[in-house]
Amino acid sequence: MIAQFTAAGDGLAYDICIVGGGTVGLAIAAALENAKLRVCVLEAGGRWQTNRSQELYHGIVADPLVHPPVQNFRIRALGGSSRAWGGRCVPFDSIDFQKREWVCNSGWPITYETLLPYYRRAHEVIEVGSYDYDPTSALPGSRVELFEGVDGDLFRTRLERFSRPTNVWKRLSGLLRTSRHIHIWLNAAATGIRLAPNGRCVHHIDCVDLKGTKREVTACHYIVAAGGFETTRLLLASNDVMPAGIGNARDQLGRFYMAHLGATVGALKLPNAQQAVAFGYERDAAGIYCRRRLSLTEQAQREHCLLNQIFRTHLPDPADPRHNDPILSAMYLVKRTFLPKHLRGRQQHSVTLDQKLAHVQNVVSSPVRLGRFGLGWMANRTFTRRKLPSIVLGPRANVVNLEFHSEQEPNPASRLTLVSERDRLGMPKLRVDWKITNNDLQSVARAYRLLGWKLEKIGATISGFEPGHVVEMAGKSGAMDGHHLGTTRMSASPTDGVVDAECRVHGLMNLHIAGGSVLATSSQANPTLTILALGLRLADRLRR
Template sequence: MIESARQVPRGTTLNADVCIVGAGAAGIPLALSLSGRGLNVLLLEAGERANDPKAQAHYEGEVADERMHSPLHRYRLRGLGGSTSLWGGRCMPYDPIDFEERSWVPHSGWPISHDGLQPYYARANAWSEAGRYAYDARTALPLAGPMFDGFDSGIVRTNGLERFSCPTDFGKRYRKRLEVAHDVRVLTGAHGTALRLDQPGGSVKALDVATLDGNRFQVAARAVVLAGGGLETARLLLNSNDVATQGVGNEHDVVGRYYQCHIAGNVGTLVVNGPVSRVRHGYEVSPEGIYCRRRLAIDPAQQRKHALLNAVARLHFPKITDPAHRNGVLSGLVLARSFISYEYGKRLRDTQPMDAETFSRHVMNVMMDPLDTAAFLSHWLRKRTLAQRKFPSVILRNRTNRFSLEVQGEQQPLASSRVMLADGRDELGMRRLRVDWRYCQADIQSVARTLDLIAAELARTGVGRYEYQPETLEEDLMRYGAYGGHHIGTARMGTNPKNSVVDADCKVHSVRNLYVAGSAAFPTSSQANPTLTIVALSLRLADRLAQKLEPRRAAAEEVFA
């Protein structure tokens, strides 16, 4: 059942077994996985509709360094489905090494194991519509050849895959299931504004909820789950400070700290020897029709040996904003960047405004390359614009065997990288956020060592030559600051309340009925986009909540029978 929170009588208290705040990649799978298990579930979504501009304005906040982090209302959406309405669909599990406590990565280690999350990853793949849970090209693409002909390395792996969702908008895809679920009630336009603790502070007695037209009411639930994303989860915890003066779960000043995204950028030049048929750089289609793409990654044993943070590299075309590539499609994208969404158009903008000469050279590239440009537009219309399962991104015909490497790497968790409350307030009275995202030289140096290993193995096997400029590596990786909408670690999971916010079951250490779902709970960021792990961890939480709450419900029914 889906209703507007405006219809709830003012001043009333709604009761539920589980109240979930946020209906995105974490909240929707969690709510529907609890359905049919003897529990009443209330799912609150702040957006009244998809891409709700009034609700979206409540994401606005401050950024300490605008060069390092995008505005806070970018890369995330309010509305049923949350930010799955704009994601690119890239699915990858975290690697087993990501869950380990690594001596060379301070504050690393998860209190759960990769093996323990594995069954939920397989289910998350189905929720994300990414096909089979098969992330090794040797099993997922049995008829395809290797990434590079003749490349055999025990140091650099080339069989790892990314699998791509449709991309699935969870709000649209699962709306009907939410509508017909008799034990799930969805309220749209419902902004959670404060967690009200009992006087000792050990449990949530009520959640304050407000709508933008002035309605206010409360929710009392046996379990409250915050599933509003890495930024809003921290914001709600910190704003709830009437009983816990530093904010809920923040007895040790950890909420909002250890904020991570990813270190990312296009770096260097790779020249592959031999004919263009020697390398497979684009998207391949699995037997069940899923777009897949290979990556370069360092073997875990070598990560330990060389004390590396986890990272991957994809083959990418040369720098798009430089017209020297002489490619009409790339120049066309640069010229059309104002018509492309912020999330993807950002990387088509150079750090300096385009001068007249550069503009003219881009125009000339388009004019001199009409056949490829026309073919690209036709392919994009058929395979992207009109297709239900969309071609994931721009991939161009390989003419020269020249590439850059698109790096996406883990960053070291830093207590100084944080989100905190700003002085300004939104119209519902909540203090806005101020984000101070930081990285460290260890992040950059780890990428350098990773690229050096890749270069050495490509040269040793005779596959090709990779070169980059060490003196500009940091600039290349930080050109656009923190990578996209990967908001990680602000309510991190751990065994010690002094350096974590939630335990292995995602329960806030100090509050017995408050939980966190989503990437806010991740202790480390891995090399992977977070969505698949968000869904997997939420499905695991659903099982934990069902086990914890259902027996007590049955006992209560026996007493009152």
């Protein structure tokens, strides 16, 4: 059943109450459908995103030069961020869960093997094919290495897989709409988690509808799955019994905020780059788009004290018309003209009038090539359900640009806090103070040095690999948009985090967290697949 919260009566009582109807909240609800438990999902938004609803996400950023506005890349509507994500799926590596002496505050109370069966189930939910990230077995008959001759003790080519991208509400709506056990309440904004007087369990959730009517929702178990920022805000603001907020007795809530570092830095030139570099997408036997990425091996991370990091090929800067590419110039002009500012990318700088004219010249110089590309883009992206993930162009003049994507060290000084200003529902707004460490930056530079050494051994000419340049560009890149991780981190002890190995808030019997905020480390991987796997594991625990 799905309905507006304004139609709900009083006395709302369930076995399980899920706060948040995004990717993981809906997946947990669907996983519980046949458990014969009464489940409700409280979705703060409606069926579609609205400006008025999005305003409730506004907050304060300590340094806008390195972190986007708080509301960016968050969708307060049914399906959450799965309505707009890019579909990239990569699991964490085994080393990510381990205690690493060179990474402060690393280590999880669970292992990669703990999550493995749930990674496989997560693949089914978001339609990303078989759980196989090895190009040898996933793409038989195709070349294995991203850069021919580089794989070895330090680097190994792995795959990233791409969902359709799946809108989780559309994927699961048939099941959830017709379920007799699940109620989905729209425009049901949770404004407080109310504990029993002894502080050992949740008594009810305070909720408000579009008309401002307040209701209490009670359950045996509660799951907060409202996204990394909103989950943390709700816990901090629920301070009537615990003055510092729920789960914050040891001052851990809101700390260790991680995103990822990532930017286009450095290039290499090979005499036969078209043949020596596997830069494009390929489809596996099931039609799933896959792309190669170059990963640091566990041996390299341990021997060189590196954070986890990957490299992949990337486009030249579309804003610079000196690339002389009509496709890149057209892409740049379209983005500057039609896309909202926050979707253009913080690295896409303003250009002069002469540069704009140069872009136009690039576009008109090759109309046939541009037209062929446009037809292919419409066929493979616009008018198909499984979409080509992004534009990939072959090397021009045998030059290949590189992009890195790196883990961020858990840092207690990187944190979310509340301010006195409140939104129209009376909730205090968030202040985001994202910080990076010197280890974050130096690790990226050391990884580039290792890769540069390997590339020169195969005859490549490298540029932009100088440590000072890499550190400067990594520092300027800022927080990866939409990755809000670590602020209710998983730990074995309440002295080190907010939730335990079962995603249950330390010290509370019936409150659980699902989402990126529970991640103890950020890995090299985009977080969606791991978030979903943790949520499905939690659903299994609650079925028992």
